[in-house]
Amino acid sequence: MTKLTELTITAALLGLKTKQFSAAExxxxxxxxxxxxxxxNAFITETLDSAAERAKISDQKYAAGTAGVLEGIPLGYKDLxxxxxVLTTAASHILDGFKPPxxxxxxxxxxxxxxxxxxKLNLDEFAMGxxxxxxxxxxxxxxxxxxxxxxTPLVPGGSSGGSASAVTAEMVMGATGTDTGGSxxxxxxxxxxxxxxxxxxxxxxxxxxxxxSSLDQAxxxxxxxxxxxxxFEVMAGFDPxxxxxxxxxxxxxxxxxASTDLKGVKIGVPKEYRIDGTNPEIIAMWEEGVRWAKAxxxxxxxxxxxxTKYALPTYYVIAPAEASANLARYDGVRYGLRVPAxxxxxxxxxxxxxxxxxxxxxxxxxxxxxxSAGYYxxxxxxxxxxxxxxxxxxxxxxxxxxLLLTPTAPSSAFAIGDKTMDAVTMYLNDVFTVPASxxxxxxxxxxxxxDSAGLPLGLQxxxxxxxxxxVIRGAAVLEKSAGFTHRPHSxxx
Amino acid sequence: xxxxxxxxxAAEPQDLIEGATGKWEIVIGLEVxxxxxxxSKLFSASATAFGAEPNSQVSLVDAAFPGxxxxxxxxxxxxxxxxxxxxKGKVNPVSVFDRKNYFYADLPQGYQISQFTQPIVTGGEIxxxxxxxxxxxxxxxxxxxxxxxGKSSHDLHxxxxxxxxxxxxxxxxxxxxxxxxxxxEEAAAYLRKLRSILRYLGTCDGNMxxxxxxxxxxVSVRKPGGEFGTRCEIKNVNSIRFVSQAIQYxxxxxxEILEAGGTINQETRLYDSARGETRAMRSKEDxxxxxxxxxxxxxxxxxxxxxxxxxxxxxxxxxxxxSDRYVHDYGLSPYDARVLAAEQEFSxxxxxxxxxxxxxxxxxxxxxxxxxxxxxxxxxxxxxxxxQSPISAAHxxxxxxxxxxxTISGKIAKEVFQAVIDGEGSPREIVESRGLRQVSxxxxxxxxxxxxxxxxxxxxxxFKSGKDxxxxxxxxxxxxxxxxxxxxxxxxxxxxKKLT
Numbered sequence: 001m002t003k004l005t006e007l008t009i010t011a012a013l014l015g016l017k018t019k020q021f022s023a024a025e026x027x028x029x030x031x032x033x034x035x036x037x038x039x040x041n042a043f044i045t046e047t048l049d050s051a052a053e054r055a056k057i058s059d060q061k062y063a064a065g066t067a068g069v070l071e072g073i074p075l076g077y078k079d080l081x082x083x084x085x086v087l088t089t090a091a092s093h094i095l096d097g098f099k100p101p102x103x104x105x106x107x108x109x110x111x112x113x114x115x116x117x118x119x120k121l122n123l124d125e126f127a128m129g130x131x132x133x134x135x136x137x138x139x140x141x142x143x144x145x146x147x148x149x150x151x152t153p154l155v156p157g158g159s160s161g162g163s164a165s166a167v168t169a170e171m172v173m174g175a176t177g178t179d180t181g182g183s184x185x186x187x188x189x190x191x192x193x194x195x196x197x198x199x200x201x202x203x204x205x206x207x208x209x210x211x212x213s214s215l216d217q218a219x220x221x222x223x224x225x226x227x228x229x230x231x232f233e234v235m236a237g238f239d240p241x242x243x244x245x246x247x248x249x250x251x252x253x254x255x256x257x258a259s260t261d262l263k264g265v266k267i268g269v270p271k272e273y274r275i276d277g278t279n280p281e282i283i284a285m286w287e288e289g290v291r292w293a294k295a296x297x298x299x300x301x302x303x304x305x306x307x308t309k310y311a312l313p314t315y316y317v318i319a320p321a322e323a324s325a326n327l328a329r330y331d332g333v334r335y336g337l338r339v340p341a342x343x344x345x346x347x348x349x350x351x352x353x354x355x356x357x358x359x360x361x362x363x364x365x366x367x368x369x370x371x372s373a374g375y376y377x378x379x380x381x382x383x384x385x386x387x388x389x390x391x392x393x394x395x396x397x398x399x400x401x402x403l404l405l406t407p408t409a410p411s412s413a414f415a416i417g418d419k420t421m422d423a424v425t426m427y428l429n430d431v432f433t434v435p436a437s438x439x440x441x442x443x444x445x446x447x448x449x450x451d452s453a454g455l456p457l458g459l460q461x462x463x464x465x466x467x468x469x470x471v472i473r474g475a476a477v478l479e480k481s482a483g484f485t486h487r488p489h490s491x492x493x
Numbered sequence: 494x495x496x497x498x499x500x501x502x503a504a505e506p507q508d509l510i511e512g513a514t515g516k517w518e519i520v521i522g523l524e525v526x527x528x529x530x531x532x533s534k535l536f537s538a539s540a541t542a543f544g545a546e547p548n549s550q551v552s553l554v555d556a557a558f559p560g561x562x563x564x565x566x567x568x569x570x571x572x573x574x575x576x577x578x579x580x581k582g583k584v585n586p587v588s589v590f591d592r593k594n595y596f597y598a599d600l601p602q603g604y605q606i607s608q609f610t611q612p613i614v615t616g617g618e619i620x621x622x623x624x625x626x627x628x629x630x631x632x633x634x635x636x637x638x639x640x641x642x643g644k645s646s647h648d649l650h651x652x653x654x655x656x657x658x659x660x661x662x663x664x665x666x667x668x669x670x671x672x673x674x675x676x677x678e679e680a681a682a683y684l685r686k687l688r689s690i691l692r693y694l695g696t697c698d699g700n701m702x703x704x705x706x707x708x709x710x711x712v713s714v715r716k717p718g719g720e721f722g723t724r725c726e727i728k729n730v731n732s733i734r735f736v737s738q739a740i741q742y743x744x745x746x747x748x749e750i751l752e753a754g755g756t757i758n759q760e761t762r763l764y765d766s767a768r769g770e771t772r773a774m775r776s777k778e779d780x781x782x783x784x785x786x787x788x789x790x791x792x793x794x795x796x797x798x799x800x801x802x803x804x805x806x807x808x809x810x811x812x813x814x815x816s817d818r819y820v821h822d823y824g825l826s827p828y829d830a831r832v833l834a835a836e837q838e839f840s841x842x843x844x845x846x847x848x849x850x851x852x853x854x855x856x857x858x859x860x861x862x863x864x865x866x867x868x869x870x871x872x873x874x875x876x877x878x879x880x881q882s883p884i885s886a887a888h889x890x891x892x893x894x895x896x897x898x899x900t901i902s903g904k905i906a907k908e909v910f911q912a913v914i915d916g917e918g919s920p921r922e923i924v925e926s927r928g929l930r931q932v933s934x935x936x937x938x939x940x941x942x943x944x945x946x947x948x949x950x951x952x953x954x955x956f957k958s959g960k961d962x963x964x965x966x967x968x969x970x971x972x973x974x975x976x977x978x979x980x981x982x983x984x985x986x987x988x989x990k991k992l993t
């Protein structure tokens with residue numbers, strides 16, 4: 001019999017409903033998997049005892065016929081989501097000992113739907129990173145290894161690296177991530193998962209530790225498109241506590257998930273994403289994706305997004321600028337770390353020097369610089385203008401097509417320590433994911449195939465703002481075409 | 494209003510300051526922070542009551558906990574829009590909130606949410622009521638909404654600072670004037686009128702002692718009509734009197750420096766009311782770089798033109814309109830009209846005294862005279878607010894009625910007024926109990942006159958031979974005989990008849 005930890009959420013819900021196993025058993029098996037895979041360092045905080053208690057309630061609810069849509073499903077929450085009474089760190093030393101007296105809207109909705117929180121997942125500090133190596137709680141390891149080099153640990157991508165690693169290693173059935181410039185999609189691609197960044201405004205940001213407010217968006221990371229859709233429908237929805245939350249009904253994605261073809265769907269292939277020097281394996285995977293889409297009945301068109309090349313520098317002005325203000329509240333006065341000193345200014349300096357890691361400091365410095373008198377016009381204002389042009393590129397393209405198909409990341413997972421010395425190389429990882437973030441568009445990464453090293457590669461679909469259902473439809477069909485069933489050796493073995 | 498037109502505004506000759514090198518003109522612009530009268534804060538549901546236990550009115554948003562987000566308070570927006578309309582400004586259909594970044598222990602977010610380039614209100618004016626019925630119109634540059642910070646107390650402990658976040662996040666309106674004020678008196682008049690408008694609108698209680706109205710003054714000096722000089726900003730002055738004093742001191746300080754050949758450093762200064770002087774706080778070089786940018790947690794604030802119109806049509810009558818009405822409809826002097834309209838409580842009292850319990854139309858001028866002379870004198874003497882007046886508006890009206898219908902004379906009325914103040918009852922009751930009713934019975938008055946004329950034949954003879962002044966003597970005697978209650982007009986008429 002299949003292990004319970006291998007099941008998708010969809011399959012597990014059926015098993016629970018039909019009493020093939022109990023929520024207690026499901027949660028117990030996942031607890032065991034979490035303990036067995038601690039070497040991956042995917043969790044910052046495990047909540048296995050409360051999870052076991054919660055599972056008992058789930059079983060009672062199944063017995064009483066009052067089960068929620070995700071009743072009894074073991075999930076992990078990226079440690080950027082505030083959880084009432086449970087340590088919430090943002091993977092930063094500066095939030096030492098911080099236990100919020102509140103739950104984020106998104107995790108509260110998941111909790112209310114009956115899911116079982118197994119713990120808080122590791123990430124890049126304040127979600128700033130693409131490899132999960134900037135965490136104060138140390139790097140997370142990708143369960144995947146290169147076939148030829150199985151002893152070299154690889155990064156899971158980032159910033160939602162703990163989420164990706166935990167779902168891949170079957171420690172949880174799904175996880176929340178957040179995506180600011182690719183932080184859901186890129187780790188999903190590196191780990192062979194589905195990672196969905198909904199339209200900006202779909203999921204409330206209330207109670208999610210802010211990185212860059214105009215870009216941050218929560219989303220699910222799962223092992224199937226159907227699971228992602230299921231989690232998305234619970235996580236999304238208008239929240240009056242978030243002024244940027246969209247007051248729109250959550251789309252019903254069932255038809256999209258069940259789609260078997262793309263007849264009548266026009267898919268654009270943006271020519272600017274064919275960057276010189278891109279790994280040929282990535283290009284080949286992309287071309288294969290285009291063939292799958294065509295075979296499924298989609299009409300393929302080449303489209304142009306002329307300002308694509310400015311997206312990365314634009315992002316690395318806007319995101320740090322917002323972050324420099326968002327992180328000002330970590331001052332040692334009210335919560336978290338405080339390094340006492342003789343004067344207020346010295347206390348700020350000592351606390352923030354000790355509390356923030358190098359990458360966070362770098363971005364605060366960049367952000368402070370680009371907003372400074374004399375530099376604002378050249379950097380921040382210009383970046384906002386370019387951001388509008390990038391958004392306009394997409395709006396124009398979406399008059400011709402329904403979806404855009406691109407690779408998710410320019411490479412497969414790389415070795416831990418490989419790129420930590422060079423920030424710009426690291427930033428280049430986001431080249432395909434950042435434009436959709438700047439435009440606030442829904443985008444998903446699905447696993448397409450393995451590269452020659454035996455590592456997963458992801459395909460990205462981008463949709464019109466708030467046409468999240470179309471993105472899920474495209475992903476559901478291409479998922480079937482790809483038939484990606486590979487699992488890392490460590491898990492499959 | 495442009496800088497040139499502000500520069501073209503000249504001081505009244507008496508407002509120029511005489512220096513060693515000639516006359517100087519003071520140039521003043523005021524920034525007023527007015528706390529919005531509202532039950533809850535600008536971006537959170539916390540209460541705003543003054544004087545609560547420290548840190549008892551603080552939400553997770555106000556304390557800037559991780560992941561907390563601001564949500565605009567609709568009522569505060571309405572209050573700011575109404576204020577903008579009240580000062581004849583333009584309420585902008587789109588305005589934007591920005592983050593103003595700086596570190597301080599009582600600023601939990603590390604930034605203040607404010608409005609920088611796109612305020613909710615642009616333009617406006619305040620009409621100053623100057624002595625002798627003069628007025629002057631001062632332009633308002635803008636009004637914007639922003640959050641207040643918390644309060645740091647450095648003097649409660651030897652080494653520690655205590656922070657109270659009750660004020661953190663309370664809505665403020667920053668109202669900025671053009672640099673068109675030219676004397677400490679004009680600055681005071683500006684603040685008085687602005688405060689009066691805010692109170693009429695109910696958008697700010699105007700209480701400077703509790704800090705709900707605070708003023709920063711930008712002060713510079715120039716030779717009359719010359720280029721503007723370098724300005725200094727005097728921060729957070731908390732009474733109108735201190736604003737005047739601080740400006741006066743600061744202008745003299747700058748003149749002394751300039752006349753000694755020095756230059757003014759652009760800086761922020763504090764007013765020390767105990768010593769009556771301003772002191773440097775920080776120079777321009779030390780000024781914060783606030784790194785303003787649009788707050789990405791808040792969408793642009795969009796106001797429906799129809800909603801703005803509906804606010805405008807529902808505005809109450811404001812002080813200028815009210816004093817105009819008093820002049821045109823009631824025939825009051827501009828001075829009296831302004832005095833009565835200056836405070837909502839004054840005009841409420843005045844209008845109640847005009848109408849309360851009235852069966853006939855009361856003369857608005859007589860009521861106004863009684864109020865501005867007798868009532869205000871009593872309030873001053875007893876140091877009372879109009880709301881605590883020992884004579885009610887209805888009683889003042891009754892008193893005026895008693896004069897108008899001839900029941901008592903103006904002279905007797907003063908006696909009755911005092912008795913009301915002393916708590917003896919209503920004017921009518923006092924007139925009855927003290928028997929002060931005026932004698933308007935011609936027979937009684939005639940009898941009194943006859944006996945006086947009979948008793949003083951020599952004086953009658955003198956009068957008839959041309960000594961007109963003796964007429965007063967006869968009036969006085971007749972009044973005495975009637976214990977002051979004779980109707981003075983009747984007495985005069987009858988006496989004239991008898992003596993011719």
